[in-house]
Amino acid sequence: MDKNERAIELMKEQKYEEAAELFNDIIEENPKDPLGYINFGNLLLHINDAERARRFYERAIELDKHAATAYYGLGNLYYEKSEFQKAQQNLLKVIEIGLEEAHAYYLLGMTFFHQEQFKLALPYLMRATDLSPEDTEFTFQYGLALAQSEHIDEAKPVFQKVLELDSNHSDAHYNLGVVALYEENLSEALDHFNHALAVQPEHALAANAKKQIMEVWDNTDM
Template sequence: MSDYPHILGVYSLQLQADIGTGGTQEKHENITYWYARQLSVDNFEVQPLNQHHVPSGVRTELKRLDFLKQYTPEPTYYRLHTVPALETLSRKVAQGEEAFANGDLDEAESQFLKALMIDDKNVDANYGLGEVYSEKKEFSKLKNVLDTLMGLPEAFSFEHRQKFNRFGISLRKNGHYDESIRYYRKSLELVDNDENVYFNLARVYFEKGLNTECVKNLETALEINPSFVEAQKFLKYCRKNF
């Protein structure tokens, strides 16, 4: 089993900029802090830290030589600032998930919102809050969370597949069909060969009574995976009853 990705901690990046003009021009050093992970022997990833010292925003991949030449390790910063902030963030998400599992939607909402105050782009907290609003049927708030998730490519990554699937099911079961279709289509823009997404999309179309779209997505799921038993049974039912 691979040891990658491997968390390296916080690194700084120093860039020099010229301030002023002519004889008054001065060199100014700008220091920014980044969360670094090693993805493989030769590939590294950096992500900027936000004002709360946690990684948030666009991730950038670098080759080993570029990373080692440009970035400087900051173990003290990582230990004093980022580790405590990440622990607090993780704790808030865990408390929100526990409250949600216990059916306490108000407490779950409160904890997820506290987590998002630390990192408004945190995938787990956004998924959790989305499930809360899906259950509460608070459509405008749900739409805002969905908009946020749609702008986070990592929300559709394999790493978050379990929560991706759970949220999609929640949207469908709570009757948020249009939001569910939008959600699954976004996923297919990023990865278009996942038979499970086509199957789940077919179920949404079935609930909406859009039989042609339902059958089309089931057929696509079976083109990708001909041995997909659930899709076979669903398609057989559709062809018999439509």
């Protein structure tokens, strides 16, 4: 096990000071190698020292303009700070360089999603689900972006896939309930809202939707 591998293992063991010392040694021994700076940046970002992490990633890029993981680190950093346009710039660079990383596509899609540019989010979220089809969050957010883009028919099987991955995903049940309302199937909608509330009793949107269905039925019975 080389020093980089050992330092990464120390990070996983939450021995951050020891990992930092090793990364520092690596940089001193190989000051022109971007990998040491990238790994040290990852450590700093992990312990919420975003400003120092940014400097390490930028130094890595100075040494290698094609250091995809440095751009990925910056993209992740800016995403966590909700600086979505800066995150986009760096994540697009990751993809341009050719790093096929599901989480990079996911983050890029979500930068557009958070700016309510749902159609622009779609290809990146779809690619994230292609690369990591068992990831529940990637799949759910892709379905949500489809729904927000008014592709309701395409969103439905995606939410159903979420339930295949996690039958207790309350938000997937809620959104399938909304789809059922769109299809004018009140019984199916109510079933999904009840499932959402069984999993998450404080799910306000599901509770409100259920209340509205019950009011419609009460008025129909009158």
